[in-house]
Amino acid sequence: MTGTNLTARTILYTAATELERAGYHSVRVAGSERLFDLVAWSRKNVLFVTIKRTRNGGISQFSEEVGEIASFLSKNPLPGMVQFWIFTSNTWLIYQILPGGALLLKGGIHESL
Numbered sequence: 725m726t727g728t729n730l731t732a733r734t735i736l737y738t739a740a741t742e743l744e745r746a747g748y749h750s751v752r753v754a755g756s757e758r759l760f761d762l763v764a765w766s767r768k769n770v771l772f773v774t775i776k777r778t779r780n781g782g783i784s785q786f787s788e789e790v791g792e793i794a795s796f797l798s799k800n801p802l803p804g805m806v807q808f809w810i811f812t813s814n815t816w817l818i819y820q821i822l823p824g825g826a827l828l829l830k831g832g833i834h835e836s837l
Contacts, residue, residue: 761775773806774808777811783826790826794824
């Protein structure tokens with residue numbers, strides 16, 4: 725999530741809280757050129773999470789970012805799942821990012837983790 729305005733930080737904290745409720749610990753990734761906003765882990769899984777916010781729409785608004793992450797994954801496999809979270813209309817859309825693109829995960833945050 726580029727920028728550190730109040731809304732961006734609030735969404736990051738909201739995502740971290742959701743991860744904590746699902747049994748994960750998380751840390752925020754710093755730096756303007758980062759691919760991921762949070763790295764989260766539990767006893768079973770590791771997640772690399774990118775967080776975005778939009779008033780309306782879905783992942784198509786973020787095709788450049790998704791392409792960049794997918795390209796990175798094709799060259800650098802990570803030990804866990806890469807997710808792209810979009811906060812829109814007071815709900816989360818959660819996508820798994822794979823080397824070939826994005827896959828919408830059904831069932832909400834807790835079921836996708």
